[in-house]
Amino acid sequence: MDEPAPTPYAAPGEGDVVVYRGATLIDGTGASARRASIVVDGAKIVAVDADPEVPAGAVEVDLAGRFVIPGLIDSHQHIATPPNRPVAEAALRRQVFGGVTAIRDMADDLRQIADLARATLVGEIPGPDIVYAALMAGPSFFDDPRTWQVSQGETPGRVPWMQAIDEETDLPLAVARAQGTHAKAIKVYANLPASTVEDIVDEAHRQGMMVWAHATVFPARPGEVVAAGVDSVSHVSLLAYETAEGLLNYKDKPAFDAANLIANGDPRLDALYADMRERGTILDATAGMWIWMANQAGQSAEVDQAARNRALTNVELSAKLTAAAYRAGVEISTGTDYETDPENPFPSLHEELVFLHEQCGIPAEQVIRSATLVGARSMGAADRMGSVEAGKLANFVVLARDPLADLRHLDSIEFVVKRGHRYERSDYTQPAASGVQTQGHGVQA
Numbered sequence: 001m002d003e004p005a006p007t008p009y010a011a012p013g014e015g016d017v018v019v020y021r022g023a024t025l026i027d028g029t030g031a032s033a034r035r036a037s038i039v040v041d042g043a044k045i046v047a048v049d050a051d052p053e054v055p056a057g058a059v060e061v062d063l064a065g066r067f068v069i070p071g072l073i074d075s076h077q078h079i080a081t082p083p084n085r086p087v088a089e090a091a092l093r094r095q096v097f098g099g100v101t102a103i104r105d106m107a108d109d110l111r112q113i114a115d116l117a118r119a120t121l122v123g124e125i126p127g128p129d130i131v132y133a134a135l136m137a138g139p140s141f142f143d144d145p146r147t148w149q150v151s152q153g154e155t156p157g158r159v160p161w162m163q164a165i166d167e168e169t170d171l172p173l174a175v176a177r178a179q180g181t182h183a184k185a186i187k188v189y190a191n192l193p194a195s196t197v198e199d200i201v202d203e204a205h206r207q208g209m210m211v212w213a214h215a216t217v218f219p220a221r222p223g224e225v226v227a228a229g230v231d232s233v234s235h236v237s238l239l240a241y242e243t244a245e246g247l248l249n250y251k252d253k254p255a256f257d258a259a260n261l262i263a264n265g266d267p268r269l270d271a272l273y274a275d276m277r278e279r280g281t282i283l284d285a286t287a288g289m290w291i292w293m294a295n296q297a298g299q300s301a302e303v304d305q306a307a308r309n310r311a312l313t314n315v316e317l318s319a320k321l322t323a324a325a326y327r328a329g330v331e332i333s334t335g336t337d338y339e340t341d342p343e344n345p346f347p348s349l350h351e352e353l354v355f356l357h358e359q360c361g362i363p364a365e366q367v368i369r370s371a372t373l374v375g376a377r378s379m380g381a382a383d384r385m386g387s388v389e390a391g392k393l394a395n396f397v398v399l400a401r402d403p404l405a406d407l408r409h410l411d412s413i414e415f416v417v418k419r420g421h422r423y424e425r426s427d428y429t430q431p432a433a434s435g436v437q438t439q440g441h442g443v444q445a
């Protein structure tokens with residue numbers, strides 16, 4: 001038998017007990033911060049208690065004066081469009097050393113994602129757990145260059161991870177093909193009518209898969225996408241199309257009155273938020289992404305002022321709609337849809353958390369709940385992640401400074417625990433700048 005690859009980041013074995021003692025715990029459930037100790041056995045938390053019994057032979061780590069939050073979850077990442085393994089590995093390493101212990105990968109070249117997900121799971125490379133989606137869209141979407149980037153060597157629209165769907169499609173077979181990639185969800189992207197979105201949702205749920213949809217699918221409207229029963233909708237700015245007429249397809253988006261929505265909101269959006277709250281549809285807001293988009297538009301050799309202005313309007317629109325959805329009781333997960341520049345020591349998710357607090361008025365403890373427990377629900381993993389509780393995976397972040405006082409204190413990470421394995425922040429090294437670029441954004445202005 002050949003030897004398997006080394007796994008320096010693997011979870012410790014059962015019976016390997018560590019007691020993290022005396023931190024201020026923000027457990028992710030929205031409960032008040034409290035003093036607690038966390039007992040970890042192998043990959044799992046076995047007790048969270050003010051003064052737990054310490055088994056013989058346990059290692060003790062004194063966390064007096066420190067703050068503990070659950071591992072963060074980015075509900076919107078693309079790490080293989082186009083596939084570039086060194087770039088993806090650098091992003092994953094920075095995410096886990098930056099406190100991100102799980103991500104939703106929202107459609108990519110799944111030939112590469114599947115191996116990256118396996119490698120972070122068994123500990124060959126440092127990175128978050130990766131839960132990923134296979135994409136479905138109408139045939140007319142497949143002239144988008146990103147669909148070619150993720151299907152190299154094959155025919156776009158005819159691969160199991162990215163399928164063109166129309167009325168003729170054998171949906172039970174299409175969903176089964178998607179499931180064969182080990183995807184946990186179908187991502188419903190674009191250019192599908194409401195009746196097809198409904199059919200996809202019914203079949204995916206029947207086969208035990210989740211459905212993560214763009215908030216507008218064109219021509220399917222936000223209200224129709226939510227009513228179809230999807231589990232989450234992405235990109236808060238797309239909710240605005242509930243107020244637009246003449247939705248045709250993803251490329252020819254109709255106009256809506258953004259200035260009015262920013263100033264006054266709209267009763268049609270209020271009805272949509274109420275329906276989302278009722279159904280438990282999670283909003284993957286990606287609210288802060290538009291700042292990054294505006295910067296990108298401003299950096300090119302010839303500044304694309306029209307794109308920059310659209311992005312800046314979307315910054316304001318996203319802030320207002322996210323704030324209104326929060327006040328209406330919609331569950332919000334924290335997705336980014338971009339990564340920060342390589343020289344930035346921290347992943348993009350920190351910026352989204354700060355945006356949700358400072359621009360959308362969401363209290364810090366609720367932002368942390370969004371970034372942990374709601375994120376875990378968004379990927380169907382709340383039974384094992386998203387809060388620091390006995391029985392769940394040992395995924396948490398140890399901070400020197402209080403994140404409730406200022407979410408920017410996420411930059412005071414001392415170490416991260418994922419599946420019981422410790423990632424010391426002092427071991428984090430920046431990748432060599434050459435050849436490593438930022439990646440992302442699955443939505444276009």
Ligand SMILES: [Zn+2]
Pocket residue numbers: 076077078106337441442443
């Ligand atoms: Zn995306």
